[in-house]
Amino acid sequence: MPPSIIPYRHLLRLGCLKRNYIRHLSTAPICLKDANSVKGELLSDQRLQAMVAELEKSANLQQGNDILLESIETLKPIQEVITVEELNKLVNVFEKSFSVRQLAEYSAVHHLPRNKRKKRQLIDGIISKHWGIQTVEEFDAAREKEALERRKDLVRETFPASFQQMFFIIGSNGDTIRTIEEDHQVLITIDVDKKLYTVEGPSKAVAQAKKEILTHMNIIQEEVDVPKGIKENTRLRSEVNESLVEVSKLAGSFITLEEDKFSLASTSSESLMNAKRLLTLMLSEMGATSKKALDSADHTVVHTHMEYTVLPMQDSSSMQLYDKKLNWNKLEYRNKDEQDDYMVLDSQDMIGGIDNMKDLLVKPLHAGAGDNVSLEARFGKLLFYGDPLPLTPTTTNISSLFKNRTRFFNSIPPRKITTPYMPMIHSLDGGFHQRTIQLEYVNQSLITDDNNENSDLKRLLVEFLIQEDGNLNVKKVIAEKNRSVVDIVGVHGCIDVRLLAKQYLNYTEKEDHVQALLEQCKLVSYGEMSAPKQQSILNERLVLSDISFINKKRYLFDDGLISVNHVEQQDKKVKRTEMMVTSVEPQTLDTSNAIERWPSFANILKSIARKWEY
Structure with a gap:
């Protein structure tokens, strides 16, 4: 076979199939000629060479586009905030390395606005809009503007709350109040003596935080009689009262000793029942009831x-x-x-x-x-x-x-x-x-x-x-x-x-x-x-x-x-x-x-x- 002929003979029937689709004026949209009449038709070597060249040209163009996209992406800085000097160097590399057509092709692939065809505008669109790169000065200015807007919108609201409600607002080791502050970006201050809590922050955030706080203030309360042993023993009463702090944390309920009653507050009936269970077990183990402690010896x-x-x-x-x-x-x-x-x-x-x-x-x-x-x-x-x-x-x-x-x-x-x-x-x-x-x-x-x-x-x-x-x-x-x-x-x-x-x-x-x-x-x-x-x-x-x-x-x-x-x-x-x-x-x-x-x-x-x- 002459060296100028490319051995793509398996493509010879490609042209035959294309020629066999003939548009007729009949009701059938497409008809095929008799297969026997085209069995022997093959493409000439010159036509085959031209078709192969077109395929190779298309592949080369696609490969070139991929290389272009990759080369531009390699210039993207790791940090989104850079200095003015670093930004100028980056723009200078774009100016020297890519043409307007190449930048426009990159913009088209990433669906960036193409109504402005000047080279510097295309570069700015890629760096600022697409990559989100900004200088330190621009970042500080934007942050200051945002802080100014927040200060203009800053509100401070104060609400009353009982001791029981404050217990649930604060949560175990302060977990609840910290979560509310972090989720809504507000500051919550509690004044126990005045039975008040204050929420500071943007108006929308304060409203959302207040709404969540209210979910922790719907409490159920119940009272339980204090055993006779506690009433008659001042020292035992003091020990029980001190232990109520730990039991309250464990039960997720607020338990206090008031006169001759235990006051229990919970956010659900299930939590209230669990608090009563733990309180009863504690009183039994501490010898505060008429019953023998569960773990005592005979x-x-x-x-x-x-x-x-x-x-x-x-x-x-x-x-x-x-x-x-x-x-x-x-x-x-x-x-x-x-x-x-x-x-x-x-x-x-x-x-x-x-x-x-x-x-x-x-x-x-x-x-x-x-x-x-x-x-x-x-x-x-x-x-x-x-x-x-x-x-x-x-x-x-x-x-x-x-x-x-x-x-x-x-x-x-x-x-x-x-x-x-x-x-x-x-x-x-x-x-x-x-x-x-x-x-x-x-x-x-x-x-x-x-x-x-x-x-x-x-x-x-x-x-x-x-x-x-x-x-x-x-x-x-x-x-x-x-x-x-x-x-x-x-x-x-x-x-x-x-x-x-x-x-x-x-x-x-x-x-x-x-x-x-x-x-x-x-x-x-x-x-x-x-x-x-x-x-x-x-x-x-x-x-x-x-x-x-x-x-x-x-x-x-x-x-x-x-x-x-x-x-x-x-x-x-x-x-x-x-x-x-x-x-x-x-x-x-x-x-x-x-x-x-x-x-x-x-x-x-x-x-x-x-x-x-x-």
């Missing part, structure tokens, strides 16, 4: 000859919000006494050793032959609430410390204390690591003046297992009929131990009793769950006590399931680490019939207490 056991030193104790991250500001003390033991000479505090009942404490713990349950009873133990310090201590440690009679409230404080275990124990294998209840969510409900009769305390459903524990994909599986549902709690002070002179016996029914296989409750439990985020604040089950009114997210490390030792738990309580805003021992059947982890395993359980507690050294 008995406290001490050594007959142990010497104690009283030291102050404070851990704000691990304490409940209404305990953080109080003066707590703990006991340090001056001798490592391992003698079995325990006695019940404020009693002459001698017990002997831990092996003999089964009856003291289990008898109050009045358990029958077929009843399920579980045993648990936790390790920590029994804290005593009292006056600030002198600067030097003191030794005192432990009985005198029980005049006021106590609290069992779970302690972080020593790092190597679990070394001798075998981590759980994966085939047994999911293995070593486990993340669960526990919901604790209490019967309303335990925290209110309701005298019906003979219910078979005093507490309910619902535990969910969090799967790797984030889904929830029901792990267990335990209905608690009775419980007994004993605190042992200074086990082997190292640590305090809380014993807990539960008489319970297993509802895990009877989900129909709690189906309505389970269906309302939703995981909102990694550390937050939505659950009913109150629920009626088997004609019993249950109140949510708290929701705990627990990361567990689990070990097996004889008949004991030993777990080191990192706990985050959703309502109480508490983070703590605890060590817990549960009596189980090693092959199935069944917690029932724990009374029969008491000797093994007691030996595990003593073994751990001996090694509790930091």
Whole structure:
């Protein structure tokens, strides 16, 4: 083939197809000639060369336009505000690098006005209008002009508001008022003494901010009687009043103590009910009601000859919000006494050793032959609430410390204390690591003046297992009929131990009793769950006590399931680490019939207490 001929023979039929479309005067708009009559028609080499040249010319023009657009775009400054010198340099580059036609083509592609054809006008249109570039002087002038216009439109309006309304305008830690200021670009000032708030800014912004503020001022109010214990105890009244600030933040409601009434204000009925729930739980835990605190012990056991030193104790991250500001003390033991000479505090009942404490713990349950009873133990310090201590440690009679409230404080275990124990294998209840969510409900009769305390459903524990994909599986549902709690002070002179016996029914296989409750439990985020604040089950009114997210490390030792738990309580805003021992059947982890395993359980507690050294 001669070198001057381009081998595009596959295009030969292009001309044939074009010639075959012939316009006729008939009703058919386009007809094709007989295909047989054009089979042999091919384009000549000269005509083919011309067509190829036209195609190449069109492609070259398009490529040239793309290069032009890209080259102009490369000149665009990174910053939109530049100096006059930088602007002059940019204009000079445009003047020398591009023609009027090229600038007009660029303007046409970006739909810029083309009625002005002078080169400088095209350049100004690209730089100023299209790119939005301006000099520092132009930027400052525009900002000053805008500020002047804002000052001309600046207004200041003052409105009355009650203390309750101010609480919701300000929001938790000032979040609400800051959000309103940022969203509407206004300044809000609150005068608490005069019960006024002032909004400053542009007139339209002030009107919008005022409209949003009003949405936080539609409040619902209710009053609750103050318990008799608070009326008669000035110190307790002061402590409760101080704790109301934290409870108000947690509940998103405004709670105040006025004379013999608690005044509650909320923006919704749901928030108001939640505030009443948290207030009732707080009063119960602080010993301000006629009911026993939910977390209190039935008995406290001490050594007959142990010497104690009283030291102050404070851990704000691990304490409940209404305990953080109080003066707590703990006991340090001056001798490592391992003698079995325990006695019940404020009693002459001698017990002997831990092996003999089964009856003291289990008898109050009045358990029958077929009843399920579980045993648990936790390790920590029994804290005593009292006056600030002198600067030097003191030794005192432990009985005198029980005049006021106590609290069992779970302690972080020593790092190597679990070394001798075998981590759980994966085939047994999911293995070593486990993340669960526990919901604790209490019967309303335990925290209110309701005298019906003979219910078979005093507490309910619902535990969910969090799967790797984030889904929830029901792990267990335990209905608690009775419980007994004993605190042992200074086990082997190292640590305090809380014993807990539960008489319970297993509802895990009877989900129909709690189906309505389970269906309302939703995981909102990694550390937050939505659950009913109150629920009626088997004609019993249950109140949510708290929701705990627990990361567990689990070990097996004889008949004991030993777990080191990192706990985050959703309502109480508490983070703590605890060590817990549960009596189980090693092959199935069944917690029932724990009374029969008491000797093994007691030996595990003593073994751990001996090694509790930091």
